[in-house]
Amino acid sequence: MSDMPIARKTTARMPARSVSARLGGGFVYGLLLPLAAAVIYEAAFRAGLVQARLLPPPSRIGETLWKLASSGALTTHVIATLLRVGLGFGLGAIIGVMLGALTGSSTLARRLLDPTLQALRAIPSLAWVPLFILWLGIFEPSKIALIAVGCFFPVYLGVMGAIANVDRKIVEVGRAFRLSRLKLARRVLLPAILPDTVVALRSGLGLGFMFVVAAEIMGASEGLGYLLVDGQQLGKPDQILAAILCFAVLGKAADWLILVATRPLLSWQDSFARSG
Amino acid sequence: MLSLAHLDKVYPNGAHALDDVSLDVGAGEIVALVGGSGCGKTTLLRLVSGLEAPTHGEVRVDGEAISAPHPAVGFVFQEPRLLPWLSVAENIGFGLEHLPAGERRDLVEEALLKVGLAGYGSRWPRELSGGQAQRVSIVRALVTRPKVLLMDEPFSALDALTRATLQDHLIALWEASQPTLLLVTHDVEEAAALADRAVVMQPRPGRVFADIPIALPRPRDRLSSGFVEAKRAVLAALDGSLSQPIGGRTSSDSQAPAGWW
Structure with missing residues (x-):
């Protein structure tokens, strides 16, 4: 964009301290609650206050994690899961953004497509699983299809709603300056829908992690979901908790990545959350 | 330079916003469109800008017909946008x-x-x-x-002091390039402070009621007798435009006087 040099100057003007405080400082605060809970439970276990057969103490979960990690198995499982989420989310989000943009900007497209898509949305995504397995087989394609379907709907709805909610008055400014349709989309609509689109992508990604577990529980030989099932069948609660912990960390990290990647584009926002 | 010829605007919902409005504005002239709410002054401005098309009639800038937003015409909205x-x-x-x-x-x-x-x-x-x-x-x-610069009540959301300052600012800016300026306002003082001419409009449907020249030198002294006289003339015309019985229309239309504030 030709406006870019000025934009960069603007973001650079933000004091670096406040950025690091928002990333680093918040991070420390966020860790307080889970760490305190872990320490208290560990202490209770050491004092013999709790029965650890079904809920192993943090030290044992850590030990399991370490074993999985040092054998290289954890990396394999994490990569398998991330690959599925990444592909499924990518596919679902791209189609969701495209269809959402289409139905959001064209009344005809909305009348034609939206009722069908809303009806499809009403179907629980897991209901597709048998069909996907019949069509695509038991391996990766059916899993990725399920995740893509799960990610698609929040993204589609979010983008469509964002376009419908763009302030008519701002669009009129673009018209008064004689922007072509393409330039209007690039210089007015796109930045205007960005905040809502980011929210839509985040909820889509959250659902991606939800459906990867479903897909992996139903049949996989690797992945964090497989670790869950394996832990259940072999009676290893520490392995289940280790996998759950991985999901928590990965999900949070992925969400954080979206936030960090889009923050420079959204620093103009004048909203309640920013002032906190 | 800017000429509006027999403009008519009927909205799809049947509202008759403008009825046969004609107006000629010279180059560099500042014209204030004054009127109660519903007199079509904003509609008039949007027709001149090309953001909306008239049902009948046409707008020309230096002889060129305006049918869509045009590079020679700038627009300042009521809100900064x-x-x-x-x-x-x-x-x-x-x-x-x-x-x-x-x-x-x-x-x-x-x-x-x-x-x-x-x-x-x-x-x-x-x-x-x-x-x-x-x-x-x-x-x-x-x-x-x-x-041509069109302004739709640009200072109406501001407090009186800021408004007066911005009016002075506007005149200073205008003097640099002296565009033709068409300004919608419901503020009689604003019309007297800025305009060479105040065009008072009458509602339902919107028509030109009176065209009052304000021949005061700039910068204008808001306390001078000429200024007060100009304000009084515009106000009198405005009162007239709102109380005038409208020929051939039902009396239910005359609820306007209370509404223009």
Whole structure:
């Protein structure tokens, strides 16, 4: 964009301290609650206050994690899961953004497509699983299809709603300056829908992690979901908790990545959350 | 220079906003459109801007018919309508995208200086006060050097003091390039402070009621007897436009007087 040099100057003007405080400082605060809970439970276990057969103490979960990690198995499982989420989310989000943009900007497209898509949305995504397995087989394609379907709907709805909610008055400014349709989309609509689109992508990604577990529980030989099932069948609660912990960390990290990647584009926002 | 010929506007819902409005404005002239609410003054402005099309009649700028937004016509809205994701400088340069970056930057810097916002270029619109934002929106329209500038009650959302300051600002800006200025207002004082002519409109449907010349030298002294006289003349016409029984119309239309505030 030709406006870019000025934009960069603007973001650079933000004091670096406040950025690091928002990333680093918040991070420390966020860790307080889970760490305190872990320490208290560990202490209770050491004092013999709790029965650890079904809920192993943090030290044992850590030990399991370490074993999985040092054998290289954890990396394999994490990569398998991330690959599925990444592909499924990518596919679902791209189609969701495209269809959402289409139905959001064209009344005809909305009348034609939206009722069908809303009806499809009403179907629980897991209901597709048998069909996907019949069509695509038991391996990766059916899993990725399920995740893509799960990610698609929040993204589609979010983008469509964002376009419908763009302030008519701002669009009129673009018209008064004689922007072509393409330039209007690039210089007015796109930045205007960005905040809502980011929210839509985040909820889509959250659902991606939800459906990867479903897909992996139903049949996989690797992945964090497989670790869950394996832990259940072999009676290893520490392995289940280790996998759950991985999901928590990965999900949070992925969400954080979206936030960090889009923050420079959204620093103009004048909203309640920013002032906190 | 700017000529409106027999403009008629009927909205799809049947509302008859304008009825046979004709007006000629000379180059560099400042005309205030004054009238109660529902008299079609905003509609008139939107027709001139090309944002809306008249049902009948036509608008011409230097002989060229206006059917869509035109580079020679700038528009200042009632609200600043700055794009919140662009810095103040980028907002001012919004209509200058076709120029090379260096030239654009110079024009924007010059514009910021002119409205007393030098050094504000890298701020976000949300960091501006209402008066500052409206000043930015005025130079955003002026920086493209339009031959005609249209303003739709640009100061109505501001407090009286800020409004008076901005009116002086506007005249200073206008003097630099002297565009033809068509300004909608419901404020009689504003019309007397700015305009060479006050065109008073009558509602339901909108028509021209009176065309009052205000031949006062600039800068205008708001306490001078000439100024007070001009205000009185516009106010009298405004009262007349609202109480005038409307020929051939039912009396239920005359609820207007209470409404124009």
